[in-house]
Amino acid sequence: GIAHEINNPIGYINSNLGSLQQYLQDLLTIVAAYQKLEARLPVDEEIRGLQKLRQDLDLDFLKEDSLALLSESCEGVQRVRNIVQDLKDFSHVDSAEWQMVDLHKGLDSTLNIAHNEIKYKAEIVREYGDVPLVECLPSQLNQVFMNMFINAAHAIEEKGKITIRTGREDTSAWIEIADTGKGIAPEHLSRIFDPFFTTKPVGKGTGLGLSLSYSIIQKHQGRIAVDSCPGKGTTFRIVIPLKRVSETAPQGGLEDAEST
Incomplete structure (x- = not known):
């Protein structure tokens, strides 16, 4: 029924968001490693360019906000799943x-x-x-x-x-x-x-x-x-x-x- 039609795509979204969270965490780990390495490198024109790019992009904000956005999205998906379950329990559409x-x-x-x-x-x-x-x-x-x-x-x-x-x-x-x-x-x-x-x-x-x-x-x-x-x-x-x-x-x- 309708609940099944909603739950299927919600299941895909939930699974993909979980994978995306893990991928993002891995990327941020690599970025952190590069930042440690950068601190030991001599400051030349290329390093200054990277530092300016990081400042312009506000990398710290991007890291914090991207994790928060994904977390909120996962919570939103779970709320939809809960609502569908509540509707099924309320109406007992199966019987x-x-x-x-x-x-x-x-x-x-x-x-x-x-x-x-x-x-x-x-x-x-x-x-x-x-x-x-x-x-x-x-x-x-x-x-x-x-x-x-x-x-x-x-x-x-x-x-x-x-x-x-x-x-x-x-x-x-x-x-x-x-x-x-x-x-x-x-x-x-x-x-x-x-x-x-x-x-x-x-x-x-x-x-x-x-x-x-x-x-x-x-x-x-x-x-x-x-x-x-x-x-x-x-x-x-x-x-x-x-x-x-x-x-x-x-x-x-x-x-x-x-x-x-």
Whole structure:
């Protein structure tokens, strides 16, 4: 797929940059040896010409900057590879089947994808517990995480904090995503999972993100709870079974946070 088409040329670039770094280091070693030899030679017109050329080219700067440029290029290539991997982990393009999945890996890859949306708004705090693999549709569950992270970032008006907690509860896993944003008005709490309900200005939101998240968690036989205090923040708690009971026995729904 697309990831493969990107990874192939990136692999060539990464390999070539590694070779180029080694070649440059070898060349600089030779240049350093010539410079030592030059210091022992009598100064004649040719030596003065070499010294002027070295000064005009600013050889010391060229050596330092060329190594830095190559290092930055290698870091850039690695970032592209990481982004491609995060996109694969987020979307799980290789399979749309139910899988046993590491929730923490899904949370982390989703956070990486949402990084630009979050980085200026919130500090991310991870408080991960000991959670076994969970049977889920990973791309859909990651979409729930994405909706929660984006909503949390949008709720924070100035610099705040988004805390992600996980744990195990009997035969279920739970995830809490808490923000220090403006909170949800009490009169809106019962409607936030309704399709098309939004408190955002026209054009700023469709009101489908939480509704979709609710449906996905229902499909996973789980539930979502919400606890919010205006002016202090909001916490969403997701609980899903470690393994499905059966394909024909979905259960779960919306609860108040106090009942979980």
